[in-house]
Amino acid sequence: MSASQPHTLGDVVVTMAGVGKWYGDFKVLKDVNLDVRRGERIVICGPSGSGKSTLIRCLNRLEEHNEGRIVVDGIELRHGMRDIDKVRREVGMVFQSFNLFPHLTVLENCILAPMKVRGTARAEAERTARLYLERVHIPEQAGKYPGQLSGGQQQRVAIARSLCMNPRIMLFDEPTSALDPEMVKEVLDVMVELAESGMTMLCVTHEMGFARKVADRVIFMDRGEIVEAETPDVFFDRPASERTRAFLGQILPH
Amino acid sequence: MRDFGWGDTLFLIGAVRWTLLLSFVAFVGGSLGGLAVALCRTGRIRVLRWLAAGFITLFQGTPLLMQLFLAFFVPGILGFDVDPWAAAAIGLSLHAAAFLGEIWRGAIEVVPRGQWEASTALGLRYAAQMRYVVLPQAVRIAVPPTVGFLVQLIKATSLASIIGFVELTRAAQIVNNATFQPFTVFGLVALIYFIICWPLSLYSRRMEQRLLVASR
Numbered sequence: 001m002s003a004s005q006p007h008t009l010g011d012v013v014v015t016m017a018g019v020g021k022w023y024g025d026f027k028v029l030k031d032v033n034l035d036v037r038r039g040e041r042i043v044i045c046g047p048s049g050s051g052k053s054t055l056i057r058c059l060n061r062l063e064e065h066n067e068g069r070i071v072v073d074g075i076e077l078r079h080g081m082r083d084i085d086k087v088r089r090e091v092g093m094v095f096q097s098f099n100l101f102p103h104l105t106v107l108e109n110c111i112l113a114p115m116k117v118r119g120t121a122r123a124e125a126e127r128t129a130r131l132y133l134e135r136v137h138i139p140e141q142a143g144k145y146p147g148q149l150s151g152g153q154q155q156r157v158a159i160a161r162s163l164c165m166n167p168r169i170m171l172f173d174e175p176t177s178a179l180d181p182e183m184v185k186e187v188l189d190v191m192v193e194l195a196e197s198g199m200t201m202l203c204v205t206h207e208m209g210f211a212r213k214v215a216d217r218v219i220f221m222d223r224g225e226i227v228e229a230e231t232p233d234v235f236f237d238r239p240a241s242e243r244t245r246a247f248l249g250q251i252l253p254h
Numbered sequence: 255m256r257d258f259g260w261g262d263t264l265f266l267i268g269a270v271r272w273t274l275l276l277s278f279v280a281f282v283g284g285s286l287g288g289l290a291v292a293l294c295r296t297g298r299i300r301v302l303r304w305l306a307a308g309f310i311t312l313f314q315g316t317p318l319l320m321q322l323f324l325a326f327f328v329p330g331i332l333g334f335d336v337d338p339w340a341a342a343a344i345g346l347s348l349h350a351a352a353f354l355g356e357i358w359r360g361a362i363e364v365v366p367r368g369q370w371e372a373s374t375a376l377g378l379r380y381a382a383q384m385r386y387v388v389l390p391q392a393v394r395i396a397v398p399p400t401v402g403f404l405v406q407l408i409k410a411t412s413l414a415s416i417i418g419f420v421e422l423t424r425a426a427q428i429v430n431n432a433t434f435q436p437f438t439v440f441g442l443v444a445l446i447y448f449i450i451c452w453p454l455s456l457y458s459r460r461m462e463q464r465l466l467v468a469s470r
Contacts, residue, residue: 060375088377099372103390112386113376158372165376 284350291355
């Protein structure tokens with residue numbers, strides 16, 4: 001497998017500085033420091049409960065952090081902030097369980113937010129939606145309901161739905177974990193194409209082939225901490241931490 | 255005393271419209287109130303959650319007849335004049351609001367959290383999330399129990415007869431006082447209630463089965 005193509009990165013678009021978060025007494029994030037540049041592709045892995053999902057969910061404030069600073073696209077995320085919508089408009093998210101709206105068709109799923117959040121006219125929203133459905137290779141499913149699609153198709157619709165908002169940053173929270181094995185590839189292919197188009201991406205995933213192929217940096221988290229953040233070459237071949245080596249030993253084929 | 259005749263039958267059938275009208279008004283009023291209660295109960299504002307919970311507990315924990323008495327007599331004590339029609343409409347609306355509010359709260363809470371998260375992540379605000387994502391899904395779940403409650407409500411309008419509102423049951427009492435043929439009179443009235451309610455019960459059951467099939 002080839003290492004990621006070198007490409008130029010832009011300004012810093014996400015800053016996490018000394019970020020901490022508790023669930024009651026349990027500390028899920030400990031002193032997380034991370035800068036993400038425009039166009040950068042980051043893969044986050046780690047054992048379950050290591051805080052990787054929580055980390056990206058803090059970036060669009062599905063979860064609130066308790067200490068430290070988070071700045072996304074120039075806006076600092078604060079308690080009780082009023083302009084969180086500005087951030088959410090620019091940050092797309094894809095979930096493990098797809099979370100498509102089951103009562104709406106594929107096309108309606110894609111145009112809801114552009115129309116209601118951005119105020120886009122229906123005709124234009126539909127044009128954009130069909131464009132992105134084309135890009136995720138399912139334009140013919142536009143009139144169907146999510147329940148009529150396979151898991152892989154649903155997840156591709158979910159990606160298209162996010163892209164319809166023209167986000168600057170895309171977050172992926174274990175996008176292939178709920179899929180049958182034969183459907184993982186079709187979703188990863190779409191994600192690879194998206195990465196190649198220059199999208200800034202933070203992906204929580206255990207798909208190490210994907211990490212090797214597209215990631216600029218692979219981050220390993222354990223017990224709420226970032227243990228390692230390296231280029232794929234270094235990460236897979238010469239990881240510094242014993243914990244990383246142990247984790248890789250468990251998930252990589254021998 | 256006179257015999258029960260066609261005139262009495264027509265009088266009873268004419269009274270059906272008051273039963274239906276009272277049911278309709280109470281259902282509309284109860285729906286508006288119930289929606290507000292359900293939204294407060296599931297919302298983020300703690301005071302409203304408590305108020306809604308208190309309202310539901312109070313109205314589910316007291317007999318409807320007491321609620322109708324209070325709706326009829328309390329405004330009088332406070333110096334407002336309410337006729338039996340207004341008192342019955344207000345009492346039944348509040349009663350319906352409590353029960354529908356609780357039914358709809360349940361339906362809203364059954365909508366998976368992922369639906370909220372996905373719509374939040376897309377930038378939708380609470381009102382838009384409710385209107386376009388959550389309520390359309392909750393409505394489907396809520397239709398069978400709502401229709402089921404409507405049947406209860408139609409039958410409950412008979413209690414309005416006690417505060418003097420002339421609907422079907424009160425009309426029956428009037429006819430019976432004149433004819434003293436209780437079996438015929440009340441049997442006929444029971445049949446009329448049944449004819450109104452039974453199709454609704456059937457409809458409710460059919461919707462419920464359809465929902466079960468859909469969720470498989």
